[in-house]
Amino acid sequence: MDGVERKMVTNERKVSRLDMVLRVLALVLTLVAAIVLGMDKQTKVVPIKLLASLPPVNVPVSARWHYLSAFKYHVVTNAIACAYAAVSLLLLVVARNKGGKSGVVVMMIIVLDLAMVALLFSSNGAAGAIGIIGYQGNSHLQWNKVCNVFGKFCDRVAVSIVSSLFAALAFFLLVSFAALRLLKKPN
Secondary structure, three states, X not given: OOHHHHHHHHHHXXXXXXXXXXXXXXXXXXXXXXXXXXXXXXXXXXXXXXXXXXXXXXXXXEEEHHHOHHHHHHHHHHHHHHHHHHHXXXXXXXXXXXXXXOXXXXXXXXXXXXXXXXXXXXXXXXXXXXXXXXXXXXXXXXEOOOOOOOHHHHHHHHHHHHHHHHHHHHHHHHHHHHHHHHHHOOO
Protein backbone atom coordinates (compact mmCIF):
# COMPACT_ATOMS: atom_id res chain seq x y z
CA MET A 1 0.00 0.00 0.00
CA ASP A 2 1.45 3.33 -0.94
CA GLY A 3 1.12 6.52 1.13
CA VAL A 4 -1.91 7.89 -0.73
CA GLU A 5 -3.97 4.69 -0.29
CA ARG A 6 -2.98 4.41 3.38
CA LYS A 7 -4.04 8.04 3.96
CA MET A 8 -7.42 7.38 2.28
CA VAL A 9 -8.04 4.31 4.47
CA THR A 10 -7.08 6.31 7.59
CA ASN A 11 -9.39 9.17 6.57
CA GLU A 12 -12.23 6.68 5.90
CA ARG A 13 -11.80 5.22 9.40
CA LYS A 14 -11.80 8.71 10.95
CA VAL A 15 -14.96 9.58 9.05
CA SER A 16 -16.58 6.30 10.12
CA ARG A 17 -15.72 7.02 13.75
CA LEU A 18 -17.05 10.54 13.36
CA ASP A 19 -20.23 9.11 11.81
CA MET A 20 -20.62 6.77 14.77
CA VAL A 21 -20.04 9.55 17.31
CA LEU A 22 -22.52 11.88 15.58
CA ARG A 23 -25.13 9.10 15.37
CA VAL A 24 -24.75 8.24 19.04
CA LEU A 25 -24.96 11.94 19.87
CA ALA A 26 -28.11 12.31 17.75
CA LEU A 27 -29.61 9.22 19.37
CA VAL A 28 -28.97 10.50 22.90
CA LEU A 29 -30.15 14.04 22.15
CA THR A 30 -33.39 12.95 20.47
CA LEU A 31 -34.04 10.49 23.29
CA VAL A 32 -33.54 13.25 25.85
CA ALA A 33 -35.77 15.64 23.88
CA ALA A 34 -38.58 13.08 23.59
CA ILE A 35 -38.41 12.01 27.24
CA VAL A 36 -38.10 15.52 28.70
CA LEU A 37 -41.12 16.84 26.81
CA GLY A 38 -43.02 13.55 26.97
CA MET A 39 -42.87 13.56 30.77
CA ASP A 40 -43.57 17.29 31.07
CA LYS A 41 -46.59 18.37 33.07
CA GLN A 42 -47.24 20.91 35.76
CA THR A 43 -50.28 21.79 37.84
CA LYS A 44 -50.71 25.13 39.56
CA VAL A 45 -53.45 26.66 41.64
CA VAL A 46 -54.38 29.93 39.99
CA PRO A 47 -56.58 32.55 41.69
CA ILE A 48 -59.34 33.74 39.37
CA LYS A 49 -61.31 36.85 40.25
CA LEU A 50 -64.88 36.53 39.02
CA LEU A 51 -66.31 39.72 40.52
CA ALA A 52 -64.56 42.67 42.08
CA SER A 53 -66.67 42.37 45.22
CA LEU A 54 -65.93 38.65 45.72
CA PRO A 55 -62.65 37.06 46.79
CA PRO A 56 -60.72 35.18 44.09
CA VAL A 57 -61.52 31.53 43.48
CA ASN A 58 -58.51 29.20 43.49
CA VAL A 59 -58.67 26.85 40.50
CA PRO A 60 -56.14 24.08 39.78
CA VAL A 61 -54.88 24.41 36.20
CA SER A 62 -52.64 21.91 34.41
CA ALA A 63 -50.16 22.30 31.58
CA ARG A 64 -49.35 19.07 29.77
CA TRP A 65 -47.42 18.42 26.60
CA HIS A 66 -50.22 16.50 24.90
CA TYR A 67 -52.62 19.47 25.11
CA LEU A 68 -50.85 21.05 22.11
CA SER A 69 -50.48 19.33 18.74
CA ALA A 70 -47.10 21.00 18.11
CA PHE A 71 -45.70 19.37 21.25
CA LYS A 72 -47.18 15.99 20.22
CA TYR A 73 -45.48 16.41 16.84
CA HIS A 74 -42.22 17.31 18.57
CA VAL A 75 -42.27 14.23 20.83
CA VAL A 76 -43.22 11.85 18.00
CA THR A 77 -40.62 13.33 15.63
CA ASN A 78 -37.86 12.99 18.21
CA ALA A 79 -38.93 9.41 18.95
CA ILE A 80 -38.80 8.59 15.22
CA ALA A 81 -35.37 10.25 14.88
CA CYS A 82 -34.11 8.37 17.95
CA ALA A 83 -35.29 5.03 16.59
CA TYR A 84 -33.79 5.82 13.19
CA ALA A 85 -30.47 6.80 14.76
CA ALA A 86 -30.36 3.45 16.58
CA VAL A 87 -31.20 1.47 13.42
CA SER A 88 -28.74 3.40 11.24
CA LEU A 89 -26.04 2.96 13.86
CA LEU A 90 -26.70 -0.77 13.87
CA LEU A 91 -26.63 -0.91 10.06
CA LEU A 92 -23.32 0.94 9.93
CA VAL A 93 -21.75 -1.29 12.59
CA VAL A 94 -22.86 -4.41 10.71
CA ALA A 95 -21.61 -2.99 7.40
CA ARG A 96 -18.29 -2.00 8.99
CA ASN A 97 -17.81 -5.48 10.48
CA LYS A 98 -18.44 -7.07 7.08
CA GLY A 99 -15.50 -5.10 5.72
CA GLY A 100 -17.32 -2.68 3.47
CA LYS A 101 -20.46 -0.73 2.87
CA SER A 102 -23.09 -1.40 0.29
CA GLY A 103 -23.65 1.63 -1.91
CA VAL A 104 -27.43 1.22 -1.70
CA VAL A 105 -27.37 1.13 2.12
CA VAL A 106 -25.11 4.18 2.29
CA MET A 107 -27.33 6.18 -0.09
CA MET A 108 -30.44 5.10 1.81
CA ILE A 109 -28.85 6.25 5.08
CA ILE A 110 -27.86 9.60 3.57
CA VAL A 111 -31.39 10.21 2.28
CA LEU A 112 -32.93 9.20 5.62
CA ASP A 113 -30.42 11.41 7.48
CA LEU A 114 -31.65 14.29 5.34
CA ALA A 115 -35.26 13.36 6.15
CA MET A 116 -34.39 13.44 9.88
CA VAL A 117 -32.89 16.91 9.44
CA ALA A 118 -36.14 18.11 7.85
CA LEU A 119 -38.35 16.43 10.45
CA LEU A 120 -36.38 17.71 13.41
CA PHE A 121 -36.09 21.27 12.14
CA SER A 122 -39.82 21.37 11.36
CA SER A 123 -40.78 20.04 14.78
CA ASN A 124 -38.37 22.45 16.46
CA GLY A 125 -39.97 25.30 14.57
CA ALA A 126 -43.49 24.24 15.54
CA ALA A 127 -42.66 23.65 19.20
CA GLY A 128 -40.55 26.81 19.32
CA ALA A 129 -43.40 28.92 17.95
CA ILE A 130 -45.76 27.61 20.61
CA GLY A 131 -43.05 28.12 23.22
CA ILE A 132 -42.60 31.75 22.23
CA ILE A 133 -46.34 32.35 22.43
CA GLY A 134 -46.34 30.74 25.87
CA TYR A 135 -43.41 32.90 26.95
CA GLN A 136 -44.49 36.22 25.45
CA GLY A 137 -48.21 35.80 24.77
CA ASN A 138 -49.92 37.47 21.84
CA SER A 139 -51.79 40.67 22.58
CA HIS A 140 -53.46 40.79 19.15
CA LEU A 141 -55.18 37.46 19.77
CA GLN A 142 -55.67 38.09 23.49
CA TRP A 143 -53.48 35.09 24.37
CA ASN A 144 -51.88 35.62 27.75
CA LYS A 145 -48.44 34.51 28.80
CA VAL A 146 -48.40 31.14 30.53
CA CYS A 147 -44.71 30.73 31.30
CA ASN A 148 -44.98 33.16 34.19
CA VAL A 149 -47.38 30.64 35.79
CA PHE A 150 -45.94 27.36 34.46
CA GLY A 151 -42.23 28.12 34.70
CA LYS A 152 -40.98 24.54 35.14
CA PHE A 153 -43.13 23.35 32.26
CA CYS A 154 -41.74 26.04 29.96
CA ASP A 155 -38.16 25.36 31.07
CA ARG A 156 -38.54 21.69 30.16
CA VAL A 157 -40.01 22.61 26.80
CA ALA A 158 -36.97 24.81 26.16
CA VAL A 159 -34.58 22.00 27.16
CA SER A 160 -36.36 19.62 24.79
CA ILE A 161 -36.24 22.07 21.89
CA VAL A 162 -32.55 22.86 22.41
CA SER A 163 -31.67 19.17 22.69
CA SER A 164 -33.62 18.42 19.52
CA LEU A 165 -31.97 21.33 17.74
CA PHE A 166 -28.50 19.95 18.52
CA ALA A 167 -29.66 16.52 17.30
CA ALA A 168 -30.84 18.11 14.05
CA LEU A 169 -27.42 19.74 13.69
CA ALA A 170 -25.75 16.37 14.25
CA PHE A 171 -27.85 14.85 11.44
CA PHE A 172 -27.07 17.89 9.28
CA LEU A 173 -23.35 17.32 9.86
CA LEU A 174 -23.78 13.66 8.91
CA VAL A 175 -25.38 14.69 5.60
CA SER A 176 -22.71 17.34 5.00
CA PHE A 177 -19.84 14.94 5.64
CA ALA A 178 -21.44 12.33 3.38
CA ALA A 179 -21.74 14.91 0.61
CA LEU A 180 -18.10 15.91 1.09
CA ARG A 181 -17.04 12.25 0.91
CA LEU A 182 -18.94 11.83 -2.34
CA LEU A 183 -17.17 14.87 -3.79
CA LYS A 184 -13.72 13.66 -2.69
CA LYS A 185 -14.08 10.10 -4.04
CA PRO A 186 -11.69 9.47 -6.90
CA ASN A 187 -13.31 8.40 -10.19
